[in-house]
Amino acid sequence: MEKNITVTLRVWRQENPKAKGEFKEYKVSSTTDTSFLETLDILNEDLVAKGEEPITFDHDCREGICGMCSLYINGHPHGPATKATTCQLYMRRFKDGDVISVEPWRSAAFPVIKDLMVNRNAFDQIQQAGGYVSFNCGGAQDANALPIAKTDADLAMDAATCIGCGACVAACKNGSAMLFVSAKVSQFALLPQGRVEANRRALAMVAKMDELGFGNCTNTRACEAECPKGISIANIARLNREYLKAKFNS
Amino acid sequence: MSNLFSSSIGKKLIMSVTGLFLVLFLLFHMSMNLVAAFSGEAYNAVCEFLGTNWYALAGTAVLALGFIFHIIYAFVLSVKNRKARGADRYSVTVKPKSVEWASQNMLVLGLIVILGVVLHLSQFWYKMMFAELAGIENSISATDGAAWIKFYFSQPVVAVLYIVWLAALWFHVTHGFWSAIQTIGWNNNIWVERWECISRIFATVVCVGFAVVVLGFAIGIFPLC
Ligand code: SF4
Ligand code: FES
Numbered sequence: 355m356e357k358n359i360t361v362t363l364r365v366w367r368q369e370n371p372k373a374k375g376e377f378k379e380y381k382v383s384s385t386t387d388t389s390f391l392e393t394l395d396i397l398n399e400d401l402v403a404k405g406e407e408p409i410t411f412d413h414d415c416r417e418g419i420c421g422m423c424s425l426y427i428n429g430h431p432h433g434p435a436t437k438a439t440t441c442q443l444y445m446r447r448f449k450d451g452d453v454i455s456v457e458p459w460r461s462a463a464f465p466v467i468k469d470l471m472v473n474r475n476a477f478d479q480i481q482q483a484g485g486y487v488s489f490n491c492g493g494a495q496d497a498n499a500l501p502i503a504k505t506d507a508d509l510a511m512d513a514a515t516c517i518g519c520g521a522c523v524a525a526c527k528n529g530s531a532m533l534f535v536s537a538k539v540s541q542f543a544l545l546p547q548g549r550v551e552a553n554r555r556a557l558a559m560v561a562k563m564d565e566l567g568f569g570n571c572t573n574t575r576a577c578e579a580e581c582p583k584g585i586s587i588a589n590i591a592r593l594n595r596e597y598l599k600a601k602f603n604s
Numbered sequence: 605m606s607n608l609f610s611s612s613i614g615k616k617l618i619m620s621v622t623g624l625f626l627v628l629f630l631l632f633h634m635s636m637n638l639v640a641a642f643s644g645e646a647y648n649a650v651c652e653f654l655g656t657n658w659y660a661l662a663g664t665a666v667l668a669l670g671f672i673f674h675i676i677y678a679f680v681l682s683v684k685n686r687k688a689r690g691a692d693r694y695s696v697t698v699k700p701k702s703v704e705w706a707s708q709n710m711l712v713l714g715l716i717v718i719l720g721v722v723l724h725l726s727q728f729w730y731k732m733m734f735a736e737l738a739g740i741e742n743s744i745s746a747t748d749g750a751a752w753i754k755f756y757f758s759q760p761v762v763a764v765l766y767i768v769w770l771a772a773l774w775f776h777v778t779h780g781f782w783s784a785i786q787t788i789g790w791n792n793n794i795w796v797e798r799w800e801c802i803s804r805i806f807a808t809v810v811c812v813g814f815a816v817v818v819l820g821f822a823i824g825i826f827p828l829c
Contacts, residue, residue, distance in 0.1 A: 460689070569684060571616070572707065592789065593789075595788075597613045
């Protein structure tokens with residue numbers, strides 16, 4: 355049953371990338387069936403009504419598919435729910451009177467733009483380095499013209515569910531982007547259309563990841579535990595394999 | 605092959621391969637210690653063989669190199685990782701339950717292991733193999749390692765220090781072993797849990813093997829014959 359709930363949000367406020375940020379506390383009234391982002395909307399309306407600067411945060415689809423929402427809520431990227439994005443988080447997760455801390459992703463490669471919004475352009479750059487198939491695959495083929503094992507198709511599909519949100523980087527004590535890159539490399543490496551450029555792709559994407567200042571994976575598995583799409587670190591093993599194979603072949 | 609070792613995965617490969625080499629050595633060393641638990645004479649024979657054998661010497665040199673590379677790259681990677689984390693830290697962090705404690709503390713655990721190794725080398729390797737090579741007088745005879753072990757571990761402080769060292773080593777290896785396999789890329793959805801389990805078993809066998817010998821000598825029941 356829907357209940358009213360009043361919480362205190364301890365929100366990171368930062369004027370611009372260079373400014374020194376700080377936490378500010380806001381009391382906000384919401385309901386248990388209201389989403390976390392809607393609660394931020396309610397707070398922002400209050401702030402605007404009072405003539406204060408609203409809180410800047412990223413969001414778009416609000417249904418867990420676009421990867422735009424972020425937020426480090428009470429010590430977890432995308433909040434306390436597992437396998438869910440921030441936009442899929444509801445206030446019923448919290449208790450009346452809770453103090454909820456809301457921070458931006460923190461990583462050198464994702465600088466804060468304003469308040470809770472960070473610049474995740476580094477992920478776009480990694481994708482642009484090789485996260486695509488560059489030749490024309492032609493129109494849709496006849497079914498079964500190109501047999502692909504069900505296990506491979508499933509693994510490729512699982513990898514392809516990565517929404518590029520960056521929670522893996524936010525969760526990692528090393529600021530490593532390996533889970534993201536491994537998902538993007540795996541979704542192609544497992545399929546015949548992607549194999550053609552597999553070597554070039556693995557080399558280029560890892561080189562770009564290194565260049566952009568992401569850290570080195572030490573296999574803590576924090577990324578996998580916090581990923582809203584449940585991307586497995588088995589993909590990281592595949593990326594390591596693909597990369598080493600490509601290096602030895604180059 | 606160009607610039608493999610300047611890449612993040614290449615550097616991790618160095619950690620992985622040297623680490624695997626070091627755990628193999630641990631297994632070998634532990635087996636040798638068990639010999640001492642059974643028979644002082646047999647252990648002395650092994651010491652004598654290893655001290656005068658050029659293969660063993662070459663092995664020691666390679667081992668030392670592996671160890672040095674493992675340490676250097678641990679620091680190189682840690683510095684880079686700290687930088688990648690950014691200047692601002694989270695005010696609240698909750699580690700997911702599935703994250704092993706050891707995996708978050710490998711550098712500290714490694715530092716404890718290094719301290720233990722320094723103590724150990726100064727008491728055993730320096731006094732035995734090095735002394736023999738350098739012709740230093742008054743050291744323990746390489747052919748009487750068993751007597752030295754007996755005396756050395758009868759000191760309670762030494763025994764306690766070794767157990768602390770072994771505990772740190774256990775944590776380090778539980779994460780390090782499977783992590784090394786993962787870095788080589790020899791892993792998948794099914795094997796990821798299996799490798800973690802194998803790591804724990806391996807670390808337990810090796811560390812308990814070492815600890816039994818330390819404790820056995822500390823309380824004076826070894827060598828058995
Ligand atoms: S791997 Fe998971 S956490 Fe990382 S970007 Fe993709 S969906 Fe987000
Ligand atoms: S807003 Fe699109 S995934 Fe959350």
